[in-house]
Amino acid sequence: MITAHGAGRSHGRGVGDAGAVVVAGDEGGRPPVWSRRPLIDGIRFRVRTGVPWRDVPVEYGPWVRGCDLFRxxxxxxxxxSGSSPGSSPWPMRRVRSRGT
Structure with missing residues (x-):
């Protein structure tokens, strides 16, 4: 029997038996370089103003990452998917200024 550890070494698992333990909710892979908060702000900026993705300010992260996340x-x-530039899918909260 050929095992996952090579011929002649049997540890009780065959090739077809997956022994990997995956924690629920763990995505694995590399950790993100950018947090999602600036990317989401960049998406909101782009949807609100209607500018092309390449014109999204750099403080929101790389425009390619924001575009990829949005798509x-x-x-x-x-x-x-019906959100067009100049409109937001969620209502924006208006902040009232206090008269002083």
């Missing part, structure tokens, strides 16, 4: 969220339904 992924549109595809899976997280961000409504």
């Amino acid at each position: 992924r969220w549109q595809r899976n339904g997280t961000w409504p």
Whole structure:
């Protein structure tokens, strides 16, 4: 029997038996370089102003990452696909200034 550890070394698992333990909710892979907060702010900036992705200010992170996240969220339904530049899928809260 050929095992996962090579021929002649049997540790009770065959090739077809997956012995990896995956913790629920663990995505694995590399940790993100950018946190999502600036990317989300960049997406909101782009949707609000209607500028091209390349013109999103650099403080929101790389425009390619924001664009990729936005398109992924549109595809899976997280961000409504009907949102057009100049409109937001969620109502913006207006802040009232106090007269002093």
